[in-house]
Amino acid sequence: MLKNTLLIKMLPLAALVVVFGSSAIGCTDTKDPTTTTTQQPTTTSQAPTTTTLPDVPGEAVYEGMYTYDDFKKPETCGICHQTIYSNWQETLMAKSFVHTWDDVEYFELALPHAMELDKVSGVKSGCISCHGPLAFLSGDIPPSRPSANTRANEGVSCEMCHSITGSTEAEPFNFSAIMDLGDTKYGPRDDSRSSFHNTAYSEFHGSPEQCAICHDEQSPYGAWVKETYREWSGGYYADQGTVCIDCHMETTSGVAGMGGQQRDDLAVHTFYGPHNNEFMANTMQLTASADTQQASKGNEVNLSVDIYSGECGHSFPSGSSEERMLWLEVWATDSAGNTFHLPVNTTGFDGEEYTVADSSALAYSDIGPIMGLDNFEGLSRDGNVPDGARIFRRPFLNPDGEMTVCQWYTASNTAVDYRFAPRETKQESYTWQLPQNVASGEVKIDFNMYFSTVPSSVGDFFELPEHDYAPKIVGSDSITINVN
Numbered sequence: 001m002l003k004n005t006l007l008i009k010m011l012p013l014a015a016l017v018v019v020f021g022s023s024a025i026g027c028t029d030t031k032d033p034t035t036t037t038t039q040q041p042t043t044t045s046q047a048p049t050t051t052t053l054p055d056v057p058g059e060a061v062y063e064g065m066y067t068y069d070d071f072k073k074p075e076t077c078g079i080c081h082q083t084i085y086s087n088w089q090e091t092l093m094a095k096s097f098v099h100t101w102d103d104v105e106y107f108e109l110a111l112p113h114a115m116e117l118d119k120v121s122g123v124k125s126g127c128i129s130c131h132g133p134l135a136f137l138s139g140d141i142p143p144s145r146p147s148a149n150t151r152a153n154e155g156v157s158c159e160m161c162h163s164i165t166g167s168t169e170a171e172p173f174n175f176s177a178i179m180d181l182g183d184t185k186y187g188p189r190d191d192s193r194s195s196f197h198n199t200a201y202s203e204f205h206g207s208p209e210q211c212a213i214c215h216d217e218q219s220p221y222g223a224w225v226k227e228t229y230r231e232w233s234g235g236y237y238a239d240q241g242t243v244c245i246d247c248h249m250e251t252t253s254g255v256a257g258m259g260g261q262q263r264d265d266l267a268v269h270t271f272y273g274p275h276n277n278e279f280m281a282n283t284m285q286l287t288a289s290a291d292t293q294q295a296s297k298g299n300e301v302n303l304s305v306d307i308y309s310g311e312c313g314h315s316f317p318s319g320s321s322e323e324r325m326l327w328l329e330v331w332a333t334d335s336a337g338n339t340f341h342l343p344v345n346t347t348g349f350d351g352e353e354y355t356v357a358d359s360s361a362l363a364y365s366d367i368g369p370i371m372g373l374d375n376f377e378g379l380s381r382d383g384n385v386p387d388g389a390r391i392f393r394r395p396f397l398n399p400d401g402e403m404t405v406c407q408w409y410t411a412s413n414t415a416v417d418y419r420f421a422p423r424e425t426k427q428e429s430y431t432w433q434l435p436q437n438v439a440s441g442e443v444k445i446d447f448n449m450y451f452s453t454v455p456s457s458v459g460d461f462f463e464l465p466e467h468d469y470a471p472k473i474v475g476s477d478s479i480t481i482n483v484n
């Protein structure tokens with residue numbers, strides 16, 4: 001989005017670039033003889049595709065093409081861009097390498113797996129391209145763990161986003177960036193001036209395609225294991241012209257940096273997402289109803305709830321869908337304070353068993369061999385979601401057909417997708433036969449949608465900080481009936 005009035009001078013078109021399947025994950029380079037590109041691409045080998053690219057400044061990125069010293073530290077940018085810097089520091093993208101679960105999943109699962117199984121060996125550097133791009137681009141693979149405090153810790157830094165000028169892919173994925181790292185910082189305006197660096201307007205900057213470079217991912221088995229951009233581009237908001245930053249960045253007034261112009265549409269770098277309680281609250285609208293207001297013990301009461309995903313630009317959950325948990329709990333509380341959990345009525349669609357909480361179901365047993373654990377049978381598939389609750393999920397299956405949280409080890413994930421598309425309404429129903437022990441008087445029935453970033457069983461097993469994956473309510477409704 002051009003933030004100023006002048007017309008964009010479109011650069012002359014068309015360099016013809018040949019792109020091989022996995023694009024930038026350490027395997028497309030033909031220019032740099034010094035880079036070792038012995039690792040496998042992270043995608044299944046595909047026929048090469050040919051893409052016509054706009055002539056953007058910079059070149060396609062590859063492992064080891066820069067050194068850490070080529071990147072300025074975010075602190076340096078923060079000297080002048082103080083507010084942007086302090087906002088960015090709070091984002092998950094600033095913590096994309098140091099965040100506990102990222103650290104654990106890479107160093108305790110993905111890296112050991114990559115060393116042992118040829119097919120997934122590319123993730124050794126693949127994960128780092130998006131989560132620690134400075135390390136990837138500097139050839140520091142595998143990087144040291146966050147405690148060593150290397151520059152991998154800077155995560156998705158200012159320099160990273162503001163040097164991306166394009167992608168080798170029309171619909172980017174797997175860190176298929178084109179970068180021009182140097183004195184010019186690319187951004188949304190054509191009239192900003194800084195004494196510290198050159199500035200340039202870039203049409204690509206802030207486009208959904210810029211985000212897609214890291215927000216869409218294909219596994220070595222060819223499965224789309226992240227497709228936030230693809231979900232968005234096929235949906236209502238893309239048709240309306242509402243892009244990622246319209247929802248994930250706010251605007252405010254002030255100056256972008258010391259010495260900058262006063263503006264009333266400054267980009268705020270908050271990038272809120274599932275780790276932010278306020279952003280998540282009320283993302284779903286629930287409307288519950290019962291077929292009767294009055295019932296006697298032993299009667300059947302039919303309940304129904306419409307759940308509308310009205311805020312989300314893509315599927316909900318999106319991104320790391322292999323491990324995101326979104327579920328509906330329905331609890332009745334009688335006048336004496338007794339509580340009853342109501343299981344959802346099943347409808348019999350293919351794969352429905354994955355969408356109904358079952359405390360006896362195990363999954364994720366591939367963690368055992370990867371970590372060298374003997375007799376590891378797996379973890380509770382649904383964690384502490386009460387039996388019979390509806391789970392809105394897209395199960396990822398490994399080559400053995402078992403549910404996995406290892407997205408790189410995902411062979412298929414298209415058979416069942418019971419998530420919400422943008423602006424989709426789903427209806428769930430509940431048949432409750434009033435038990436004899438329900439107290440007479442008013443019974444309140446609460447419908448709560450919960451979201452958590454990983455199943456509690458996985459969080460507990462890896463001893464992740466509980467506040468990080470604790471369930472939050474993202475929508476609710478309640479009704480009352482009278483029991484006599």
Ligand code: HEC
Pocket residue numbers: 072073076077078079080081158159162185186187188189190191192193194195196197199200201255256257258259260261263
């Ligand atoms: C000495 C102060 C200073 C430092 C240090 C600084 N900038 Fe800037 N930057 C500015 C000023 C002033 C502007 C112009 C703001 C305006 O006019 O609204 C600017 C503008 C920008 C823009 C907007 C470009 C556009 O055309 O839309 C970006 C992006 C940017 N800076 C990124 C960075 C990054 C990344 C760093 C660290 C490598 C950095 N800046 C360091 C002062 C600085």
Ligand code: HEC
Pocket residue numbers: 001074077078081084085086088089093156157158159161162187188189205206207245249256257265266267269
């Ligand atoms: C995930 C990518 C990303 C990261 C990381 C990032 N930015 Fe930005 N930045 C953007 C986008 C996108 C916009 C433009 C939004 C728009 O078009 O309204 C922007 C806009 C800006 C602007 C222009 C603001 C304006 O409205 O004039 C400046 C200056 C800037 N960023 C500096 C920084 C600095 C400094 C950092 C690090 C502390 C940083 N950015 C980190 C994506 C990023």
Ligand code: HEC
Pocket residue numbers: 092093095096097099102130131133156160161206207210211212213214215244245248271272273274275276
């Ligand atoms: C260089 C790669 C990269 C680019 C470019 C990028 N992201 Fe991200 N983004 C990440 C990674 C990695 C994470 C996950 C961080 C984590 O969970 O540790 C993430 C996480 C997020 C989250 C989730 C925050 C949360 O609370 O969990 C949002 C929202 C987000 N990005 C928005 C954007 C938008 C909007 C753009 C485009 C303007 C963008 N990103 C561009 C790599 C990138």
Ligand code: HEC
Pocket residue numbers: 208211212215228229232237242243244245246247248273274280283311312313314315316317318319320324
């Ligand atoms: C209409 C507003 C809207 C648009 C447009 C939008 N998002 Fe979101 N996004 C949301 C909301 C609301 C959530 C919280 C619900 C959720 O977690 O999916 C969210 C969640 C996310 C998450 C976390 C997903 C998860 O469940 O872990 C990421 C990452 C993200 N968005 C990135 C993007 C990217 C990249 C784009 C553009 C391709 C985009 N968003 C477009 C509103 C939007």
Ligand code: HEC
Pocket residue numbers: 092101102105106110123126127128129130131173174175213214215216217273274318319320321408453454
């Ligand atoms: C193409 C870029 C890309 C690649 C490659 C990638 N990730 Fe991510 N990763 C992301 C983005 C973007 C998110 C945020 C999605 C969301 O918020 O739902 C994310 C989220 C995560 C999360 C969830 C963090 C949380 O907030 O709960 C973990 C853990 C993770 N990645 C680990 C890895 C590992 C390990 C690998 C290598 C096997 C890897 N990633 C490869 C981009 C990537």
